[in-house]
Amino acid sequence: MLTEILRELGPFLYMINQGNVGDALIAASTVALFEKEGLPFIPCGQNLPSGMEEIVLVYGGGGGFVPWFGMLPHYVQLFSDSRIRRCVILPQSFRECDELVDVLDERFTVCCRERASYEYCLSRNGRARFLLADDMALVADAGMLKNGAFPCRF
Template sequence: MNPTQDPARLSPAEFQRLLATLLGGRRRIEFIANPGNAGDALINAGAWQVFERLGLASRVVRPDPARRGDAVLYPGGGNLIPRYDNARRAIEARMAAPFDVFVLLPHTIRGHEDLLQRLDARFHVFCRDLETYAHVRRHAPAARAYLADDLALLLDPDWLLSPRRRLARFAQLLSRPSRARAYGHWRWRLRPIRPVDGTLQILRVDVESAGHAGADPRLDLSACYGSYFDAPGEAELVAGDFLRVLQAADRVVTDRLHVGIGASLLDKEVVLLDNDYGKNRALYELSMRTRFPRTRFAEHRPAAAASPLSVAHG
């Protein structure tokens, strides 16, 4: 296929069948924790939900030297762009290992051309936008590239918000005191994030901000938590709380990709703005435009949301 030719995006069913083929026969699946924020909890919760559907969860292990017959799995996200090196370091550290398959779950990829050129046929790279796909095809000719949805889009909110499941996951989290304390702090930070007149405006305040005026760091939902999300319980609990915050709104205005995805899954009215390098627009065009009729992409915030929203306290 020509690197610039548009491929067909894998449907969720096709993606899961392919993942089952790649991982199903492996003795162990080494899961490399990817540091991220609360939005990344939705990606990781989506991944663990897929693992359960496919019967793979019991073979997923924390980082351990890969052996022949193993698969290596790197979570989805946006960690393979020039300003971050977590994914790059993880890939480079394992290139000489005798694993059979390396799966990079749906990612946004920019730059890192020298690394991509070193990927061999063991590498299967899932791309969550067309620009990423073309970039990987051009610079990683030996690897296999596919186009697939961000894993948060595979989440079943009812599954995630089930009270019985959340209780079981909380019991698991209590076995890790440091993460349990971090989770308690996260819950405290969520208290002021409430809609005003039915609208939540959540704008990023980090290096990926496109400079939308009125961003309030107290309302940056995704930035309120950070973790490696190397266990399903933590990812599911944080992702569930994330959705509960969004459930309270009728309308969400955001440049946070996973705030936009979470609100869309809940059938809210969503205005999605871009980040500083076009990630949100690219994913919206591929995976969200036709699926979510109440979600639209906008270059600028609508006038009704142009002034900073107040922070509700209580």
């Protein structure tokens, strides 16, 4: 189902979720899936590029949508950008981030990686589309881990 949602987007920017080595595995697994499925993506940094009037964004999965890392203001600003035409947030954990969940609207399809996050998001927001989905690390191919190398292009 997730692959079909991504395919419907057409070309998109892919922004990884910054974090630790677990997030690197998630990002590498995500890129490997995009490449395997022939999805037209362009990696981007942690800020949306200037000079684009409309943006289709896929934001990487992880566990950062919590208050403990100090990144919530960045995410609120990022997802409030009016240039975002469509956005898919890959499987994330959500905890105590009301201000973030509240900015997500009809442009957003949000994948939650556990039931608690899913129920939390649904309890706060009736505008975005919320789905339960497995962590992107679970799509990792064991071969990509050989020699500690991830096949990432970002």
